[in-house]
Structures are given as structure tokens and as C-alpha cells.
Amino acid sequence: MSWAEIQSEAELRELLGEVMPRAAAKERVRLHERDRQWLAASPFCLVATSDEQGNCDVSPKGDPAGFVHVIDDTTIAIPERPGNRRADGFRNILRNPHVGLIFLIPGRGETLRINGRARLVREAPFFDELIVKGHRPRLATVVEIEQIFFHCAKALMRSSLWKPETWGDDLPSHARITVEVQKVEESLEELESYYSEKTYSKKLYAS
16 A cells, blocks of 8 residues: 655645644734743653754653743753763754753643743852752853743643553563663663662762
8 A cells, every 4th residue: 555645735635634723823922921820830841852853852841840040031950860871952953953842740631832042051140049959050041032822732632642541561671671772881780770769869960
């Protein structure tokens, strides 16, 4: 069976139909008080970036609720915590500043989406407000907002993301997956110890 590929926006619109007026009109360029409240309640976001050639990356960011710092009505800052140091998204931002963000609140089906232009900042007065458990971030992603809107709950409702009774999988531990999918020097036992909650929790803010 051959694939029927869509190759134009006209074909796409013929298939999907026209956008609803309410959806078309929901885009904004400045933070509303409700946006600020959402950011204050959100402990998790996804940051999408791409390089100058369009190669994409999406990176999760998480901290206590309200970890995103609101600088003003058109600017926010996302603190960086210790990670694996690949810096895929950061390297993309240096080449192409356009970013897309999705902010989630556990239990809520809706999400807040922000698109804008990012820059990497290694020091600023507001860093003092980003300290968690005594640790000050080494850098922050500052985003100048170009587009902001709330996204409906259909995707999270369809996925039953927040319903514990639907959770569960038959996948092995992260340590075993690591051993199976990539070449590593450590033994399975060493990785099980490294990725254990007791050990890993000590690395959340300390490099």
C-alpha cells in the first residue's frame, strides 16, 4: 500500500478543516496574571530547540513549583541544574535562538505554551532568587516571549497521563536499559547503584 503524503498547507487544511476562531485568537505576546499563576504552580517544562540546520532537541526541566523566574511581562528565565553536560539544547540556542516551551501542572490537562527567542546568561541579579537547597544555578535560559497561549486538555485526557491506575510497564530498570542500548565501562551492578534513588537524589543540585 502506498503512502498518501501531505505536501502543502492547502492539502492539510482540506483534511483538517479551518482553525476555530477561538483557537486562532488565543495567541498573546505578554504575560497575563493567569500566566504568572500557572508558571508559579508549574514544576516541569519541556524546552524545544533546533540548530541552524533544523536539527531538533527537546529537553525536560524540573524543579519545585514556581522555578521559572518572571523578569517582566515579556521575559522569563529558566534556571539550569546539574545534568549530563551534553548541552544539546544550549548549543542549539547559540546557533538559533528560537525556542518552544510547554509548562505542565500535575493533574491539569491544559498546558501553557510559550514561544520566543532565548539567550544564555551566566550571571544576573535575579540568580539569587533561583537558589534551591543552597545551590545557585550556573546559568539560566532567558526567553523573550513572542507568543503565549493555553493549550486544551485533549492530549492529556486521551493519554490518561495523570491517572495512576493506567500507569505501569514491563520495561527493565534504567541501568539495565543503559547496558543493553549503549557501550558502557561500568557493570550492571555499578549502574544499578549509581541510578538508585538514594544515590541519584544526592546529585540533583550538586555537580
